[in-house]
Amino acid sequence: MNLSHSIQFFQRYLRNPRSVGAIAPSSSGLSLALCEQYRRCNRAVRVLEVGAGTGSVTRQLGRLLGPDDKLDICEINPDFGDILERDVLSHRNYREPVASGRVRLLRQPVQEIAPTEAYDYIVSGLPFTAFELKDVAEIFEIIQRYLKPGGVFSYFEYVGLRKTSAALSWGKKRSRVRSVSSFLNKAIRAHEFDRTTVLTNFPPAHARHLRFQDAASFQAA
Numbered sequence: 248m249n250l251s252h253s254i255q256f257f258q259r260y261l262r263n264p265r266s267v268g269a270i271a272p273s274s275s276g277l278s279l280a281l282c283e284q285y286r287r288c289n290r291a292v293r294v295l296e297v298g299a300g301t302g303s304v305t306r307q308l309g310r311l312l313g314p315d316d317k318l319d320i321c322e323i324n325p326d327f328g329d330i331l332e333r334d335v336l337s338h339r340n341y342r343e344p345v346a347s348g349r350v351r352l353l354r355q356p357v358q359e360i361a362p363t364e365a366y367d368y369i370v371s372g373l374p375f376t377a378f379e380l381k382d383v384a385e386i387f388e389i390i391q392r393y394l395k396p397g398g399v400f401s402y403f404e405y406v407g408l409r410k411t412s413a414a415l416s417w418g419k420k421r422s423r424v425r426s427v428s429s430f431l432n433k434a435i436r437a438h439e440f441d442r443t444t445v446l447t448n449f450p451p452a453h454a455r456h457l458r459f460q461d462a463a464s465f466q467a468a
């Protein structure tokens with residue numbers, strides 16, 4: 248893990264905890280687990296990474312990128328956008344794909360990217376547990392719309408975070424965490440087909456893989 252990126256990540260977390268949602272970037276073990284479904288694929292595909300941060304997962308994606316694959320990298324935070332451009336997309340794995348336009352950095356919220364073609368894989372670092380329920384529901388609906396039929400949505404969450412946050416909070420925060428948790432449990436029960444628990448991450452995390460078979464409805468209750 249790059250120490251300077253970890254420090255910059257933590258500084259951005261202190262400034263904007265709800266949007267960054269983690270105190271440290273994902274480890275290489277967690278990044279690999281998030282890319283596992285894409286790694287198994289042996290045809291040209293379109294991939295979207297959402298919430299790239301300082302680029303832990305982006306680096307893994309760069310190693311896996313096939314000669315005809317296309318990758319959009321979406322990041323809302325302008326400082327992280329600068330780090331991605333300077334320290335990650337400048338790597339030799341990314342030089343040709345960026346120059347030819349197969350890899351694009353989208354410096355905007357995922358809610359606004361409006362892709363013209365659907366994706367085969369969407370890999371997300373978004374901190375759903377820190378979001379309002381209406382934002383989680385909106386993002387799940389968008390992700391389902393952006394995916395091709397049979398496409399895979401991979402995201403992570405820290406082991407036990409939802410339960411611990413609900414137990415240690417009260418009032419509005421507790422009811423927010425509980426409603427987000429119940430939304431996520433429902434989505435996991437209906438759509439998760441694979442999961443890896445990664446202990447070599449701080450904190451340990453589940454990498455979850457979901458497939459939306461039919462037109463799922465993701466309304467905030």
Ligand SMILES: C[S@@+](CC[C@H](N)C(=O)[O-])C[C@H]1O[C@@H](n2cnc3c(N)ncnc32)[C@H](O)[C@@H]1O
Pocket residue numbers: 266267268269271272273297298299300301302303304321322323324327355356357358371372373374
């Ligand atoms: C928990 S960090 C994950 C960073 C990185 N993927 C990793 O695993 O180390 C969440 C990231 O999502 C970004 N983010 C939050 N809301 C977003 C949104 N609506 N659209 C795009 N990115 C967003 C944050 O700026 C932050 O970089």
